[in-house]
Amino acid sequence: MIARNRTNRGDDDLVLSHIDELNIDQLWLMAVDVGDGLTTADAYAIQRFRENGGGCSPPAVIMTWVAA
Numbered sequence: 001m002i003a004r005n006r007t008n009r010g011d012d013d014l015v016l017s018h019i020d021e022l023n024i025d026q027l028w029l030m031a032v033d034v035g036d037g038l039t040t041a042d043a044y045a046i047q048r049f050r051e052n053g054g055g056c057s058p059p060a061v062i063m064t065w066v067a068a
Helices: 016-021 040-051
Strands: none
Touching: 016 040
16 A cells, blocks of 8 residues: 655645556555645556556546646
8 A cells, every 4th residue: 555645736646657567466546636645646646547547546537628
């Protein structure tokens, strides 16, 4: 189990942004997001993790917005 807090808001998370490359089979993501919680790299890594068979509880819905 890895329990942690984000080190710097707005920066890629050291674990989440590479979760698809780690020897982890489940992700339990519990957070309050006030607008800069997940970076694009974090979201894409979580998406790849799920596409490769990793489990998320509760089921995560990852949305990424790009400012125009």
